[in-house]
Amino acid sequence: MTHKKQLVIGIDIGGTNTVFGLVDESGNCLAQDSINTSDYPLVADFVAHVSNCVKELMSVHSGAEFIGMGIGAPNGNYYTGSIDFAPNLKWEGVIPLVDLFTEYFDFPIKLTNDANAAAIGERIYGAAKYADDFVMVTLGTGLGSGFVVNGNLVYGHDGFAGELGHTIVEKNGRDCGCGRKGCLETYASASGIVRTAKEFLENSNNSLLSGLNEITSKSIADAAHKGDKLALDIFDYTAEKLGFSLANIVAISSPKLIVLFGGLAQSGDLIIKPTKKYMEAYLLNIYQNKVDILPSKLKASDAAILGASALAWQNS
Amino acid sequence: MTHKKQLVIGIDIGGTNTVFGLVDESGNCLAQDSINTSDYPLVADFVAHVSNCVKELMSVHSGAEFIGMGIGAPNGNYYTGSIDFAPNLKWEGVIPLVDLFTEYFDFPIKLTNDANAAAIGERIYGAAKYADDFVMVTLGTGLGSGFVVNGNLVYGHDGFAGELGHTIVEKNGRDCGCGRKGCLETYASASGIVRTAKEFLENSNNSLLSGLNEITSKSIADAAHKGDKLALDIFDYTAEKLGFSLANIVAISSPKLIVLFGGLAQSGDLIIKPTKKYMEAYLLNIYQNKVDILPSKLKASDAAILGASALAWQNS
Numbered sequence: 242m243t244h245k246k247q248l249v250i251g252i253d254i255g256g257t258n259t260v261f262g263l264v265d266e267s268g269n270c271l272a273q274d275s276i277n278t279s280d281y282p283l284v285a286d287f288v289a290h291v292s293n294c295v296k297e298l299m300s301v302h303s304g305a306e307f308i309g310m311g312i313g314a315p316n317g318n319y320y321t322g323s324i325d326f327a328p329n330l331k332w333e334g335v336i337p338l339v340d341l342f343t344e345y346f347d348f349p350i351k352l353t354n355d356a357n358a359a360a361i362g363e364r365i366y367g368a369a370k371y372a373d374d375f376v377m378v379t380l381g382t383g384l385g386s387g388f389v390v391n392g393n394l395v396y397g398h399d400g401f402a403g404e405l406g407h408t409i410v411e412k413n414g415r416d417c418g419c420g421r422k423g424c425l426e427t428y429a430s431a432s433g434i435v436r437t438a439k440e441f442l443e444n445s446n447n448s449l450l451s452g453l454n455e456i457t458s459k460s461i462a463d464a465a466h467k468g469d470k471l472a473l474d475i476f477d478y479t480a481e482k483l484g485f486s487l488a489n490i491v492a493i494s495s496p497k498l499i500v501l502f503g504g505l506a507q508s509g510d511l512i513i514k515p516t517k518k519y520m521e522a523y524l525l526n527i528y529q530n531k532v533d534i535l536p537s538k539l540k541a542s543d544a545a546i547l548g549a550s551a552l553a554w555q556n557s
Numbered sequence: 558m559t560h561k562k563q564l565v566i567g568i569d570i571g572g573t574n575t576v577f578g579l580v581d582e583s584g585n586c587l588a589q590d591s592i593n594t595s596d597y598p599l600v601a602d603f604v605a606h607v608s609n610c611v612k613e614l615m616s617v618h619s620g621a622e623f624i625g626m627g628i629g630a631p632n633g634n635y636y637t638g639s640i641d642f643a644p645n646l647k648w649e650g651v652i653p654l655v656d657l658f659t660e661y662f663d664f665p666i667k668l669t670n671d672a673n674a675a676a677i678g679e680r681i682y683g684a685a686k687y688a689d690d691f692v693m694v695t696l697g698t699g700l701g702s703g704f705v706v707n708g709n710l711v712y713g714h715d716g717f718a719g720e721l722g723h724t725i726v727e728k729n730g731r732d733c734g735c736g737r738k739g740c741l742e743t744y745a746s747a748s749g750i751v752r753t754a755k756e757f758l759e760n761s762n763n764s765l766l767s768g769l770n771e772i773t774s775k776s777i778a779d780a781a782h783k784g785d786k787l788a789l790d791i792f793d794y795t796a797e798k799l800g801f802s803l804a805n806i807v808a809i810s811s812p813k814l815i816v817l818f819g820g821l822a823q824s825g826d827l828i829i830k831p832t833k834k835y836m837e838a839y840l841l842n843i844y845q846n847k848v849d850i851l852p853s854k855l856k857a858s859d860a861a862i863l864g865a866s867a868l869a870w871q872n873s
Contacts, residue, residue, distance in 0.1 A: 374714040388809060390711050397706075397811020398690040399847060407841045408805040419841055489724040493704060493809060495713020525723040525735055527641075531715060 245306040250295055251550025253355065254278060254314040256329035261291060262543070263298055263305075264550035268366030270543040272298045284332040284341065292345035310350045311552025312338065313358030313545065320400040322352050328418075351552040355379070355545070357394055357403060359502055359537075360387025361555055362548030367538040368500045375498040376490060378405065378483075380505035380512075383418075384426035384433075390494055405490065406430070410482050429483040431458040431504040437475050445471050462508040476511050483512075484519025491520070491528050502537035502544065509536060561622040566611055567866025569671065570594060570630035572645035577607060578859070579614055579621075580866035584682030586859040588614045600648040601657065608661035626666045627868025628654065629674030629861065636716040638668050644734070667868040671695065671861070673710055673719060675818055675853075676703025677871055678864030683854040684816045691814040692806060694721065694799075696821035696828075699734075700742035700749075706810055721806065722746065726798050745799040747774040747820040753791050761787050778824040792827050799828075800835025807836070807844050818853035818860065825852060 248271065252261040255278060262273030274294055281287035299307060316327040322339030324330065339350050353361075360377035363369040369377070373392040379385040384406030388395040395402045406426035407419055414423025415436065427433050438456050442448065448471035449464040450456055464472035487499060505512060517534045524532075539547050564587065568577040571594060578589030590610055597603035615623060632643040638655030640646065655666050669677075676693035679685040685693070689708040695701040700722030704711040711718045722742035723735055730739025731752065743749050754772050758764065764787035765780040766772055780788035803815060821828060833850045840848075855863050 372714075374718075390706050390713075391709055393707055395706050395810055398688075398813035399811055401843050402690075402809065402811035404808040404841060404843075408808045409801070409839060412801070421839075421841070485725070485728070489805070490809060492720040492724045493718065493806060494711055495715055495718035497714035523725060523737075525720060525737070527717050527720075 245304065247308050248302060248305045249308055249550045249553035250299075250310040251546040251548070251553070252291065252295070252310065252312045253358070253545035253549045254312065254317075254324075254330070255355075255545075256315070259287075259291060260545055261295055261298075262546040262550070263302060264547060266554070268362075268539075268547055270546055272301060273543070273546055274298060279331060282331050284336050284338070287332075288338070288341040288345070292342065296345075307348055309348045309553030310342065310346060311358065311361075311549045312342070312350065312352045313355040313549035313552075314338065314352060315355060317352040317354045317357075318400040319351065319353040319357070319394075319396050322350075324352070349553070351555075353394070353396075353552060354385070354403075355548070356385025357387040357396075358548035358552060359385070359539075359544070360389055360394060360500075360548075361551040362539055362544065363500050363502070363537060364389060365551040365554055366547055368535045369498055372496075372498050374494065375496045375500060376405075376487075376494065377500050377502065378487075378506075379503040380430055380501060381503040382430060382432050384430045388494055388496075405486065408486060408489075410486050425482060425486050429479055429486070429505075434458050434461055434475060434479050434505060437478055438472075441471055441475055441478075448472065458505050458508065462511055465508075465511050476508070477515050479505075480512060480515035481519045484516045484521075485523050487516065487520045487534075488523035488528075491532055492525055495528065496532060499532060499534045500537055501534065502539070506536055507541070561620065563624050564618060564621045565624055565866045565869035566615075566626040567862040567864070567869070568607065568611070568626065568628045569674070569861035569865045570628065570633075570640075570646070571671075571861075572631070575603075575607060576861055577611055577614075578862040578866070579618055580863060582870070584855075584863055586862055588617060589859070589862055590614065595647060598647050600652050600654070603648075604654070604657040604661070608658065612661075623664055625664045625869030626658065626662060627674065627677075627865045628658070628666065628668045629671040629865035629868075630654065630668060631671060633668040633670045633673075634716040635667065635669040635673070635710075635712050638666075640668070665869070667871075669710070669712075669868060670701065670719075671864070672701025673703040673712075674864035674868060675701070675855075675860070676705055676710060676816075676864075677867040678855055678860065679816050679818070679853060680705060681867040681870055682863055684851045685814055688812075688814050690810065691812045691816060692721075692803075692810065693816050693818065694803075694822075695819040696746055696817060697819040698746060698748050700746045704806075704810055704812075721802065724802060724805075726802050741798060741802050745795055745802070745821075750774050750777060750791060750795045750821060753794055754788075757787055757791055757794075764788065774821050774824065778827055781824075781827050792824070793831050795821075796828060796831030797835045800832045800837075801839050803832065803836045803850075804839035804844075807848055808841055811844065812848060815848060815850045816853055817850060818855070822852055823857070
C-alpha cells in the first residue's frame, strides 16, 4: 500500500487579483493560477469559478490526498468564516465565504485575513519556523500584522486582533483611510513612504527623486542604494516610526522575532537596519538585543498562496 | 471515603511586605499572615521564615489537601522560576526563588510577576471569569499589566511580556525610573497622577489640593468627588494617556475586557469613565463599543494573595 502525498489548497483574495494553488508540506507550490477578482461583482459567481479552477488543478494531481483549504482575504474573520465589510472588495456587507466554498469541497476550509495568513505561512514554511512567539508585519499598500503567542495566532475575542497598522503613532498625524489620524500605516508602508518622499521633496530639489514623474517605494529604494541623501533620510524617518511602534509591541508580547514582508520589506537592509536601530533605542532594557528583525523567507511570487495554504495544515 | 477539600497557597512578595495565605477554589482566603520583606537581607532567611509561617497556617487546616503554591513577585519569571534584578527588592541579581521554596514543600510551585498573578486571579475568581481574551492593568505605584490570549497568559519568548507601563506614550515625555522618557506609568499610575497634580498646581491655586501638605492619588480623588475642577482635570489628563494606550493595545490583541486594579483604580468611575471615553475616541471603528473597562472584583485586602494563589490552580 502506497502512502498518498498530502496536499493543501491556498487561495489569496485581493482587491485586484485572486491567486490559488496546491502546496505540499515543504511549502512547494506545485500548481497555481489566478483570476481577476473585480470581474465578479457577485460573490457566488466568483466562488463557483474559483472552485472550478481549483478542481482543474486538483485533477492533475489526482494521486494526492487533499486535506484542506486555507483562504486569506482582507477582513477575513477566522471565527465566523466570513469577510466583513472589506473596503477594497466589490462584495458589500458580510460575505459567508467559507460556507460558500463548502458547497464545492468536502475537506475543512479556513479563512483569515491576509496578514494572519502570512504569519502562519512564515511559521510553517519560512523565517519563523520553530518560533512560538513572533510578529509578522506586512508592509504593502497598508501595514498588516499577525501576532503569534505560545505558538498560536492571536485572533482576539472577535477575530479582529492584529491591526498594528492602525495603532496611532502620531497623535494628530497624517490622515488615514480609516478616518482617524496618525496611524502607523500612514508612515510605514509602501504608500506611507511615498507620502514621506513627497513631503520631503517639497523642501528639497537636490535628490535623484526630484526629477521623477512617479515616486514608488522601489524608486526611493533605488535612489537610496545609489547613496541619495534624501532617499536615505526618507528611510530613516520611516524606520523611526516603525521602530518606535515595534518597541512598544515588544513590551506587550515579548516576541523572539519580527518578520517583515511585502513591497517595502523588499528594500532589505535599507529598512531593516534603521528600524532595528530605532527599536533598540526605544526598548526597555530587559528586551534589548534579544529581538531579531528578519525579512520574510517565502518566495515572493508564491507567498500569498503559501500563507493561505498554511492555515489548512494548522487545522488538519 | 470523604473527599478532602483542596487548597492552594498564595504568596505575594512586595518591596515592603510579603503576604501569604491559604485559598480555596471559590477564592476564599481562609488564613493569612504577613512579614516585613525588608527585614530579610538574605533571601535564604526570608524563604525559611515564610515557609515556616506557611506551614503553621497549613497545620491549622491539616484536613485539607494542598495542591500547589503560587508566588507573585516583582520581575518574577514564570519560565525560569527566578526573580531577575528586581529594583525594589534587597536581593540582587538572579534569585532562584522556586528552587529555594522547593526545599520546603513537595507540591508544584509557580512564580510570576505581580501583574500576571493579578490577571490570573481575576480570571479564576474575579471580574474576568470566563473571559479568554482580556487585559489586566494594575495602577499602583507603577503600572503593571498581564495579557490573557486564548485563555492563556502571554509570557513571551523570555517570560517578560506584558510591560504596558513601559510602552512609550509621549516621546521625550516625563523621566521614567527605567532610564527612558515618556513611559505610560509616569502618567497613569498612583505616582503618575501625583506628578500631574504637582505640575497642574504650579499654574493654579484655586483648588482644594492647593493647601495640602502631601498629595496622593486618594486626596486627588477626594477633591474630584467634591467637584474640584483642577482635580477633575487631573483625572481627565491621566485618562487621556491611559485611554490612548489602551486603544493601541486593543488593536493588537482585541480583548473583550480590560480590568483595572490597584490604588488608582479604586477611584472607580473618576478614572474609568474618562478612560473609556478617550479609548473609544482613539479606537479603530471595528473595535468601538465592544471592549468593557471594569474595576477588579477581588477583595482589596486579599487580592495579592488571591492573584498569586490562582497560579497554583492553573497548573494543577
